Amino acid sequence: MSETSIVGKTVLRVDGPAKVRGESRYGADIDIPGALFLKVLRSEVPHGLVKRIDAAEALKIPGVVRVFTHADVPGENSYGIIVKDQPALTDKVRFRGDALALVAAETDVAAKRALEVIKVEIEELPPLYDVWAAMDEKAPEIHAKGNILTVSRVKKGDVDAALETAAVVVSRRYTTQRVEHCYIETEAGVAYMDDDTLVIKAGTQNPHYDRRDVSRVLGLPINRVRIVQSATGGGFGGKLDISVQCFLGLAALKLGRPVRIVYDRRESIIATGKRHPFFVEYTSAATKEGKLLAVKAKIVGDTGAYASYGPATLNRAAVHATGPYEVLNVDIKALCVYTNNPFSGAMRGFGTPQMAFVAESQMDLLAQALQLSPLEIRRRNVLRPGSLTATGQRLDKSVGIGATLEAAWEKACQVMPGLGGEAR
Amino acid sequence: MDLFQLEMKVNGEAVSVPVNPGLRLLDVLRDVLHLSGTKEGCGEGECGACSVIIDGELVDSCLVLAPQAHNREIITIEGISADGELDTLQSAFLEAGAVQCGYCTPGMILAAKVLLSKNPKPGRQDIARGIAGNLCRCTGYAKIIKAVELAAAGLQQKEGEAGV
Numbered sequence: 001m002s003e004t005s006i007v008g009k010t011v012l013r014v015d016g017p018a019k020v021r022g023e024s025r026y027g028a029d030i031d032i033p034g035a036l037f038l039k040v041l042r043s044e045v046p047h048g049l050v051k052r053i054d055a056a057e058a059l060k061i062p063g064v065v066r067v068f069t070h071a072d073v074p075g076e077n078s079y080g081i082i083v084k085d086q087p088a089l090t091d092k093v094r095f096r097g098d099a100l101a102l103v104a105a106e107t108d109v110a111a112k113r114a115l116e117v118i119k120v121e122i123e124e125l126p127p128l129y130d131v132w133a134a135m136d137e138k139a140p141e142i143h144a145k146g147n148i149l150t151v152s153r154v155k156k157g158d159v160d161a162a163l164e165t166a167a168v169v170v171s172r173r174y175t176t177q178r179v180e181h182c183y184i185e186t187e188a189g190v191a192y193m194d195d196d197t198l199v200i201k202a203g204t205q206n207p208h209y210d211r212r213d214v215s216r217v218l219g220l221p222i223n224r225v226r227i228v229q230s231a232t233g234g235g236f237g238g239k240l241d242i243s244v245q246c247f248l249g250l251a252a253l254k255l256g257r258p259v260r261i262v263y264d265r266r267e268s269i270i271a272t273g274k275r276h277p278f279f280v281e282y283t284s285a286a287t288k289e290g291k292l293l294a295v296k297a298k299i300v301g302d303t304g305a306y307a308s309y310g311p312a313t314l315n316r317a318a319v320h321a322t323g324p325y326e327v328l329n330v331d332i333k334a335l336c337v338y339t340n341n342p343f344s345g346a347m348r349g350f351g352t353p354q355m356a357f358v359a360e361s362q363m364d365l366l367a368q369a370l371q372l373s374p375l376e377i378r379r380r381n382v383l384r385p386g387s388l389t390a391t392g393q394r395l396d397k398s399v400g401i402g403a404t405l406e407a408a409w410e411k412a413c414q415v416m417p418g419l420g421g422e423a424r
Numbered sequence: 425m426d427l428f429q430l431e432m433k434v435n436g437e438a439v440s441v442p443v444n445p446g447l448r449l450l451d452v453l454r455d456v457l458h459l460s461g462t463k464e465g466c467g468e469g470e471c472g473a474c475s476v477i478i479d480g481e482l483v484d485s486c487l488v489l490a491p492q493a494h495n496r497e498i499i500t501i502e503g504i505s506a507d508g509e510l511d512t513l514q515s516a517f518l519e520a521g522a523v524q525c526g527y528c529t530p531g532m533i534l535a536a537k538v539l540l541s542k543n544p545k546p547g548r549q550d551i552a553r554g555i556a557g558n559l560c561r562c563t564g565y566a567k568i569i570k571a572v573e574l575a576a577a578g579l580q581q582k583e584g585e586a587g588v
């Protein structure tokens with residue numbers, strides 16, 4: 001193999017020295033003299049129609065410059081990576097935390113006080129907190145096209161026939177929880193007009209997508225929007241979505257003044273995406289030798305109020321539902337469902353970790369039923385070079401899972417004396 | 425509101441500034457003195473991103489009111505690489521790959537600094553305890569612990585060479 005300058009070598013990260021000196025500028029660290037402070041008024045109710053927003057009292061507070069609502073959004077009031085379903089400032093509340101109004105003020109304190117006196121009238125709708133209620137035909141619609149956003153299928157072979165011939169069949173229901181990314185840096189940034197170009201500097205994982213959505217929401221040609229990623233204090237998928245970008249852009253554009261915003265931890269948790277909670281019905285079948293014959297699963301992902309990366313997450317869940325194992329007959333259905341919960345999006349693994357928990361639990365149960373060791377049943381089923389995946393892809397190059405299993409077992413025997421003594 | 429004339433030493437320099445007494449030390453450092461290396465992660469003493477050293481002790485600056493810092497000696501991340509040279513801990517963090525997003529890094533380095541000042545030869549458990557008040561969401565801590573070990577060894581060697 002030819003010698004390369006980077007691959008296989010330890011390289012010091014380019015941003016390392018500035019980071020250990022505390023000199024990196026994150027979204028809240030950018031010096032921007034004269035900037036107005038922005039704060040967002042968020043809904044306290046989970047579902048409802050906004051009837052009226054009265055900011056008259058707020059505007060009387062010294063230092064408060066402007067209060068924006070949905071009526072002030074100049075372009076298409078909807079953004080989103082896959083589906084444009086999330087308004088920058090909303091006239092329909094879909095979760096507790098939806099943005100209702102944006103305050104711009106000379107000081108942080110004035111902006112906070114303004115939030116307390118803005119009057120909002122909301123006609124409440126029944127909230128839907130669980131996916132089963134949301135999928136009911138009579139459930140109120142959270143979005144105009146209904147509460148089931150996408151359905152992904154993976155089908156191979158004949159599952160029903162395989163279930164007939166199997167020596168063992170295990171069926172279980174699994175649920176996984178919502179998870180907050182909890183990057184240590186909360187969302188923050190600044191914006192200003194550079195001539196007629198809007199410049200937004202913020203912590204983000206997705207500057208190019210941000211640019212498209214900001215230009216759409218503000219009705220600006222894309223070449224008049226510049227997004228600069230500031231040093232970003234963790235993302236883990238959670239900073240792929242728009243957070244502060246549209247607020248910054250709207251205020252800077254309309255007021256012609258520099259603006260800044262910093263979420264506190266509470267707002268960061270309330271307003272941003274989460275890992276999808278999954279609800280899974282899963283059946284696996286195997287021969288008496290422990291070879292997997294079939295997997296049948298229905299996966300429902302709670303994407304909450306907005307799609308974010310939900311469709312991709314559920315797609316990935318369907319594709320990875322069988323784990324790193326070769327299964328001849330597969331029937332998977334994965335639904336991405338709206339509820340009035342906080343929205344769910346990308347988080348490390350995109351639905352795969354949830355399914356790993358399910359698929360591996362099933363392997364343990366099959367092993368138990370067949371009186372095999374958990375290691376042995378996996379050995380007999382792992383994908384190898386030449387295997388066909390659930391989606392019919394032939395893996396003709398390297399597949400690491402078998403070697404990984406053996407290495408892990410060897411290591412386990414080393415660090416846990418006595419483990420290898422059992423007949424495995 | 426009456427302003428409070430806050431006098432303190434920050435990174436070796438005497439500072440005297442009139443501040444709103446309701447400000448936190450964190451705000452004074454970041455917004456008044458423009459030392460933005462000290463970060464805010466939670467604002468309630470959970471994460472340690474705002475850690476600074478006050479009179480030799482590690483303190484969450486989000487839990488300190490400005491007047492409480494009066495006549496105290498404060499060291500922030502900007503104060504430990506004097507003369508542009510990286511401190512042994514800073515180099516060790518780079519070398520061990522203990523910096524990812526870097527948001528916890530200033531607080532982590534200061535926590536390690538205080539630990540090593542009290543215990544120059546810490547074991548892994550001591551290090552884990554020393555950084556227990558500082559959350560890192562990126563690294564999983566293993567490389568941070570490694571970095572502190574590296575720094576401790578480096579400091580020992582330096583002292584040896586200096587004939588101490």
Ligand code: FES
Nearest residue numbers: 465467469472486
């Ligand atoms: S910001 Fe002070 S402990 Fe988190």
Ligand code: FES
Nearest residue numbers: 525528560561562
């Ligand atoms: S490096 Fe990101 S939080 Fe520690």
